[in-house]
Amino acid sequence: MLKNILSNNLNKKILIMPVGLSGSGKTTLYKEISGDFDIEYISFDSIRIEMFEKKTGKKVKNKEDYREAFRFVSENKIKLLPVAKEKLLKTDKKIVYIDNTNLKRKSRNKFLCVADDFLKIAIFFEPDLKKCINRQFTQNRDKTVPVSVLLEQYRMIEPPELGEFDIIIRKRLKDGENCCNNWSFKRSR
Secondary structure, eight states: OOHHHHHHHSSOEEEEEEETTTSSOOOOOOOHHHTTSEEEEEEEHHHHHHHHHHHHHHOOOSSHHHHHHHHHHHHTTTTHHHHHHHHHOOOOOOOEEEEEEEOOOHHHHEEEEETTSOOOOEEEEEOOOHHHHHHHHHSSOSSSOHHHHHHHHHOOOOOOOTOOSSEEEEEEOOEEEEEEEEEEEOOOO
């Protein structure tokens, strides 16, 4: 469904913003569509690593290094949003994918407000706490998120609304299912 929407709107600038818990399939979705489209990938995890490496001179090579980078950026109150916004504004690519949890309307709006001329698509990964927790321990992940963080994410998630986005695609996780199955679709008029 998403590939069809992208193929039929290549003359427009498109912003794809997944909304979902850690481990819900946001990065997997990017990997699945990036082979077919030239996409600017803006990952808050990647920005966090870049900032950590730039400030400390250390390289992030494994999960423990990532945890150190996360702590460093948090403790030093390093702002990631301005870097992400700059990447959005400087890109010459037609499609931009914002890989972050994007859980709250207020935090999404800080990004969406600079993308007025984009077709805005939300991919809402409906929260399944049990499956997201299991994915932290069963998949070969480059990073894991503590259960306490997933519980906090679950508590604070605000589903996307058509007032924010032009198109909302809902994704429900199923056991043993590929990321890009089981979609539903809603479009503003």
